[in-house]
Amino acid sequence: MKKRVAITGIGAITPLGIGIKENWEKIKNGEQAISQIEFPGGNFFPHTFCGTVNNFNPSDFISERKMIKLMNREAQLAVSATKLAIEDAGIDGYYSPYRTGLYLGTGLTSGGLENLIPLAKNSIDENCSFSYRRLGSEALPNCNPLISFKMLANMPLCYISILFKIKGPNFVFNPWSSKTAQALGEGMRAIQQGEIDCAVVGGCDSRNHYIGFLTFTKLGMLSKKGISCPFDKKRDGIILSEGACVLILEELEKAESRKAKIYAEFSGYATATDTDSETLFSKNLEVLEQALKRAISDAGLDADDVDFISASANSHPVGDFVEAQAIEALFSKKHPFVNSIKGMTGDMVAAAAPFELAVCAFSLKEGMLPPQVNLEKSDGNIRLQFCKNKPEKKDIKVALSNSFEMGNSKVALVLRRHS
């Protein structure tokens, strides 16, 4: 018999704000958190619009100063979001460390070029060319010996385990939003199977630097106009963003018996694979449909039960359109409300999936649809029932969260209102 799973804590640090309450207030106000920033080499890109977490001070959350220094920004964000989530759920010390799992998605953690430039400068020989011998004799001895800690993709998970004494089953997935969505799903499964009682799940990412912009420019994914407007006619690519979001999952009965606040029940998960690898965005609506159908049936529901869809649409010309088609095809009878929060936050990549799931959970708990921003005129071929441009009270019972935007994995997650 499968156990049921509840979401009982949310920790969110995004360009919209710190903590889920501040995030939800900003969402209700339809605020956008995209701004132009400065970083070395930024002048070589058409623009540097992105979503940035402001007023974030890791020492507000982490007392171990030495450890803060070891961490890259992604890890600092992830650890801080975990602290918020654990406080929100009130589970500190409640479950056995070995019965608590940890499932995280991380992005590109090789960090900024800034880490490497001093190394490179010290590796230049008298002929002004790069020399391995100079790298070994001059650059390495002058390098921060702990540089590797900032580069390993599993370190955010390790810091979380250390600071919050989590010792159970664990995975780190990489590098896109859909991969983080799998981490959320696998944490849910582990509780369903009775392997663990509680799971800390989430993702973190920060690409607001030269390497981040370079990667996405070469992938041809970035917006040239510098605007994140999912489903809108003028969309032309994604806006990078950063953040971390961590959720606490518990076995529902155990959460109820400790009288926990329950945001929603997490009841469905499916991961489908697009065999077409030529581009990173979705092209095949059959694969998306498959993910949606399987997630809904995994939750024991029908397509007609779905009231609200948090789309993964990230303002990509093709990706948004194909997702809209898949939604339209599957929900032909009843039209759920559709929203993409990326109009406000930009694309937090590996941190997007948990934040979008958190928004679904909050919407269900509050009985309120988040507004859709930056959607002035939708593509003529897109016929969906979008959320209005202001929040709206609605009796929603089932929400679907999509993570389709990059890579082969197409993941859908289903939440139910808890009553």
Added chain:
Amino acid sequence: MKRVVVTGCGVVSPIGSGKNKFFNSLAQGKSGVDTITLFDATTFPVRIAGEVKDLDYGRVLETYPSAKSIIDRKVFLGLSAICEALEDSQVGEEILKRERVGINFGVSLEVLPIEEFFKSSESLNDGSHNIYSNLIKNKKSLQTPLDATNRIVIEKHKISGPDFVNCSACAASAQALGHSFQMVKRGDAHVFICGGFDSMLNPLGIGGFSLLGALSTKNELKGAACRPFDAKRDGAVLGEGAGIVVIEELEHALKREAEIYCEIVGFGSSLDAYKPTDPDPEGEGAAAAISMALQSAQLSPDRIDYINAHGTSTPKNDEIETKAIKNVFGSRAYKIPVSSTKSMIGHLIAASGVVEFISCLLGFEKNLIPPTINYDKKDPYCDLDYVPNQSREWQGEYILSNSFGFGGQNACLIMKRWSDGNEAY
């Protein structure tokens, strides 16, 4: 719950690629560690590693032409092992295309090829400005996202089952295997192609690890530098390589009359939650992962007949691992042979778990367990039977394979000898 068996394997290693060459070298106690040739490491504190010498780029590109534009070496190591594993399992293109086949690969980090990055800037002395503009102008993408291999394999074989990229450092491929095992067990897929690949044998990899003080600097010892459990050990030696196994639901394997190497019966995954820089000195997390694996296999500790250790050759790891084994197995710990194949191939980081797993399943086939080579002087804190220097004839039934990762991620797998009588169970 379904039963899960291994029906194919492929391995690329510093002591030879292909399962036969690999196992023959293990049986003979050969070391694959030598002076680094992949780049000029003469001025580096660490100048030795286990390099793969027989990587067949041509064969990889013939099967996977889309790998052509990739510069990350580990992708080629991985694809080479994938070719072999798929052929070995004889699973066939039809099954890959039509059935629920998953893939799950462990990798470590996105390599920034520092030399390529900075070669692309003609004059580096006038500051970083040139670096920035030249990198944008450079058409070639120098970075390889960690899911690149998955994408190539999915596209080629039209694999539509679950697809995972596990980034759990030194435990990555063991985690990928264990996770795939769980998914087949609960019926989420019929077949999984899983394992891992890695190469840290680049200036940043070797440089970064040596800065951490984790590597042996006894460069002059070459093949004798990596000496797990020996009193004179002074650090790990990096290696590179890949291991891929095809695992399958038992009924599915029997129906297609596949050859079965062994059954996977247990998996345990835990965290040290101790310090970012050090493993828990009491080995509590490691012992917990072993216990969880035994529990998931529903086995009592006295059933384990051989332990393939993580055995990195760092002073701390080997002592702690010994402690953890004693904590779980009590006095029986002294009767179980424990060996570290890292003594021969070095530490393959993300690929280490699966390559060691493959050495175990070949051990079942050949009735032989590989030795810990370079074992010379007994350490009072490491006092188990480490199968010193000579491989040993062995006919046991259960093997435990340990992987304890940097940062405190632990993963343990238990496998069972396959014989035709096992079907009844």
